[in-house]
Amino acid sequence: MRKAWLIAAVAVLAAGGALAAVIVSSGGGKSSQPASSAGGTTSGTQPTSGGTTTGSTTGTAPPPPTATTSPVPATTSKIPPPPGPHSERRKVFTIGVVDDSLAQQNAASARSLVDISHRAGFEAVVISANWARGRTRPQAADVRGIGNVARAARADHMRLFIVAWNGLAANTPRNGNERGQFATFTAALVKAFPSVHGVIVGNEPNLNTFWMPQFGRDGRDVAAAAYEDLLARSYDAIKKASHDVEVIGVGLSPRGADRPLGIRPTHSPTAFIRDLGKSYRASGRNRPLMDAFAIHPYMLSPTVPPTVRHGKTTEITVADYPKLVTLLDEAFRGTPQRGRTLPILYAEFGVQTIVPEQKMFAYQEGTSPNSGEGVSAATQAAYYRQALALAYCQPTVRGLFIFHTFDESRLNGWQSGLYYADRSPKPSVRGFRRAVTDLRDGKLTNCGR
Numbered sequence: 001m002r003k004a005w006l007i008a009a010v011a012v013l014a015a016g017g018a019l020a021a022v023i024v025s026s027g028g029g030k031s032s033q034p035a036s037s038a039g040g041t042t043s044g045t046q047p048t049s050g051g052t053t054t055g056s057t058t059g060t061a062p063p064p065p066t067a068t069t070s071p072v073p074a075t076t077s078k079i080p081p082p083p084g085p086h087s088e089r090r091k092v093f094t095i096g097v098v099d100d101s102l103a104q105q106n107a108a109s110a111r112s113l114v115d116i117s118h119r120a121g122f123e124a125v126v127i128s129a130n131w132a133r134g135r136t137r138p139q140a141a142d143v144r145g146i147g148n149v150a151r152a153a154r155a156d157h158m159r160l161f162i163v164a165w166n167g168l169a170a171n172t173p174r175n176g177n178e179r180g181q182f183a184t185f186t187a188a189l190v191k192a193f194p195s196v197h198g199v200i201v202g203n204e205p206n207l208n209t210f211w212m213p214q215f216g217r218d219g220r221d222v223a224a225a226a227y228e229d230l231l232a233r234s235y236d237a238i239k240k241a242s243h244d245v246e247v248i249g250v251g252l253s254p255r256g257a258d259r260p261l262g263i264r265p266t267h268s269p270t271a272f273i274r275d276l277g278k279s280y281r282a283s284g285r286n287r288p289l290m291d292a293f294a295i296h297p298y299m300l301s302p303t304v305p306p307t308v309r310h311g312k313t314t315e316i317t318v319a320d321y322p323k324l325v326t327l328l329d330e331a332f333r334g335t336p337q338r339g340r341t342l343p344i345l346y347a348e349f350g351v352q353t354i355v356p357e358q359k360m361f362a363y364q365e366g367t368s369p370n371s372g373e374g375v376s377a378a379t380q381a382a383y384y385r386q387a388l389a390l391a392y393c394q395p396t397v398r399g400l401f402i403f404h405t406f407d408e409s410r411l412n413g414w415q416s417g418l419y420y421a422d423r424s425p426k427p428s429v430r431g432f433r434r435a436v437t438d439l440r441d442g443k444l445t446n447c448g449r
Helices: 003-015 107-120 140-155 176-192 223-241 269-283 318-332 357-362 377-392 428-440
Strands: 094-098 124-130 159-165 196-201 246-252 292-295 344-349 397-403
Touching: 094 159, 094 344, 107 140, 107 428, 124 140, 124 397, 140 159, 140 176, 159 176, 159 246, 176 196, 176 223, 196 223, 223 246, 223 269, 246 269, 246 344, 269 318, 318 344, 318 377, 344 377, 377 397, 377 428
Parallel strands: 094 124, 094 397, 124 159, 159 196, 196 246, 246 292, 292 344, 344 397
Antiparallel strands: none
């Protein structure tokens, strides 16, 4: 997530000699293969947490118990039946876009980009707001940029979602005081933007790129416990600011290694959900943590269709819905937090395209060895259609959000948009728009009937 922001941050740090490299593995990141799917061989220098109060990754800790990393039996026995092709669900299933480039400081520019997104078929827009240590309210530039998007979205009858996150792992909220600041920040966002429909709290806390430490000295998961505290505080703060705003939890990466002594200590979504449930139960909390659960079900490569399942691994993508519901049920059954029936958002999903030679003028050279990775626009449209059909038929999934309207201009960024970096449409726009229309008309899928 937020590849352009991360690339810029890494460049600044590297120029100052503070960081040699950061390997981003947010599910579909071109900069690396996530360790859980690449045999744990991904290399890179991990960001430090700036001094934490919850543990360290040094020492000779044993790996966590096998029970936390084992794959999940995928069962559909307690999952409600899928919706029919003409059910009311076709009107309420949300199709959104995640794109910070829409948040222009100029209102007319923001309105133009939001309008283009709406015409492409999107009905919701997701913009991020970055928390920094000591910050309890959004910065003036964020207020202006997000405010411009909010007004444009209202004019187009689009929903607004905001991701409140901490950026790189060095800015992880390390203790109760900092997590309290973060929660106050989320409430301030709700007050600043009254039209916001939901706040996604955090970004991929199961990856050490965005959250540190992941493991304590004894090899146990400390990331899930710290994130649970952050989410609980944020839930209470947001609901106090506005009871109607949805609190959306986690924003989980689809992959992770579960290896405390690995080069890049990360958690699989399987282990993180289980440990989040354990931390919630241990806290004694008698209120929910979230109104909905978010995951970023990127495929390992853009050439892999979203229909591929991962029944024998800890990975979770769109076709692994039964596994995800089973995990949520296991984590929260019998508590005030819904599990099996908890609404799910696929809050980031992207399929990258190859940039044609005639469009290369709009892009900057990248440094990633995989910066040329991608598929044709026709394949992108087909995969987005498949993902929409799959998600629509999964009864507790409430929406699918595509990562970007517009390609990022750096080739080691993200080229999963429906428009090139020069803002001209890709051939896939028409196919995507047709898939959205077919969904609304009850023609996209019969959900296996």
